Amino acid sequence: MSEPILKVDDLKVHFPVDVGTFFSKKATLKAVDGVSFELHEGEALSVVGESGCGKSTLGRAVLQLLHNTEGQVVWMGENITGYPVKAMRPLRSEMQIIFQDPLASLDPRMTIGEIIAEPLVTHNPEIPKDQVKARVREMMDIVGLLPRMINRYPHEFSGGQCQRIGIARAMILRPKVIVCDEPVSALDVSIQAQIINLLGELQETFGLSLLFISHDLSIVRHISHRVMVIYLGNVMELAEKDALYNAPRHPYTQALISAVPVPDPDKEAHKKRIVLKGDLPSPINPPSGCVFRTRCLYADHQCEQEKPPLTTLNEPTAKGNHQVACHKQAEINSLD
């Protein structure tokens, strides 16, 4: 396989937080706690997990939008860890981000033409105005917006259209990777499909790589090549899409997948759901050993004592590079 365009090694983001009610008391919140992965050209890698598990923090740390990080982020062979804003500037054209809330992320006082053009103008101030306009119109056309709407303002557009504006803006510099942070979760179901298809098309046409952050496992199954499952800032499982959905190995992934309702009354009637007990523990005070152990059906003494490393499955039947962080995965998966 080709060299990855992005290589993340043991990335940690720890926030100092105040936990005292009356007296100031400092603690550490481990939002991302040792995440490693590679992203290849033209690949869509999804990050899934429940609210607060660290998905957005991971995405922002990769783009060097956060600075209290440890570990390494290597972009096209260059170690960009801790690059200040100025050093990142030339790389901004290659790495872009789009956010969940389309309207809130667009400046209401700018026309959509200005919004889409902004990264281009900032990056190449010398480009003549008519060329900028031509590029903006071209981008609008690509994302399915009528170029004649170029002088309108964001509030005149629906949620789905605002998300298209955000995508046009992210795409105008022809980046190599886009971090998509829940790009469709604020949209109507009938509009989600339009945006997912658009991202898929852009990816194929431009060889774009996506780091696709989502809590929706149905959408993730549709859009990704590989999937990374996160729990309390730790990777639980990382595998090719079909391997992960058809034969999940980690008890958490198994529960997650079984919990997703399927739009088919017959399947739902006969489905066995693994209902996890309890709640997500606080990331300020995560469980010792395996962070998932307080909700795991199989947890034992070892799980309390030792943190399971993310290990590549060493089986002839394993598809691609399938990684799991569980002491007992072999045992659990041979039971059935």
Place this chain on the structure above:
Amino acid sequence: MSIILDVQNLNTRFDTPEGEVSAANNINFTLKKGQSLGVVGESGSGKTQIFMAIMGLLAKNGRTSGQAIFQGQNLLELPVAELNKVRGVSLSMIFQDPMTSLNPYLKVSRQMTEVLIEHRGMGKKEALERSIRMLELVGIPEARKRVYMYPHEFSGGMRQRVMIAIALLCEPDLLIADEPTTALDVTIQAQILDLLHNLKEEMGMSIVMITHDLGVIAGMCDQVMVMYGGRVVETGTVHEIFNDARHPYTQGLLQSMPRIDGDHSEDLYAIPGQPPNLQALPSGCAFQPRCQLASDQCRREQPGSITFASERSVACHRVTEIIELNQEETVNREVAL
């Protein structure tokens, strides 16, 4: 089976500076005791406002007409004092926005026990124990400690569950749940759906489930009502809706859902165009600008609702052709097998 809720010709309108908005038009449905009704539709299609009208909780600029008979009483005409004996007791609602029903200035313990003391005649101690038990049932860890917290001290997902616990406190005969699990993670959603399912099976609680998640409907509901642009476009049993959808919007909605059990090699089907704006609905059928079957008649006339069976109706000019197409498809599928 007896009917617990009978809604006839319900209309809900809002006065706005830009003119009148018809949020719900000519809504008719009935719900049998112990059954559950799923309500789906585009954002802004009127799902919430139908039930806010029924609960007597419309915003000040809202008006409603028609009738909603719950256990023999027309809720739309009931004086507030009478309505208060029903609301939160035999008829409860879980609101889309948790802060609608939680008082930010009162501890959860107080908000929960007061209802039980007033409407169930419990003593303080008994009421507190029952409140804690209910919080445990919705999966609040350390409920005995947390019951003394204020709403803002809970995370969003937990606040949602506190609200569900409050709605279930008096074991209502009918629960209206407006996107009850949308803000929750799937593993917590699974816990809540399990709980609601048990309450329905064991206590015969009837449920109205408003949601955009067709998977939740498939797993929870007996009947389904599909809304678009302030009107009901299709009703049917859960099997009829999922296996024999007849309205083009319902069909499009089902096809455009990414499915965890689906085929992932192809593009998703996407309904073209944008959701309608209630203040500027297109002429004729509201779905007409996005419908592949739209004809001149569709652009001219609003389709009336055609009833096939007591709870099976479709509002589409071309439904007869669509039924034929569906039948052909079923035959073809069977031949292929």
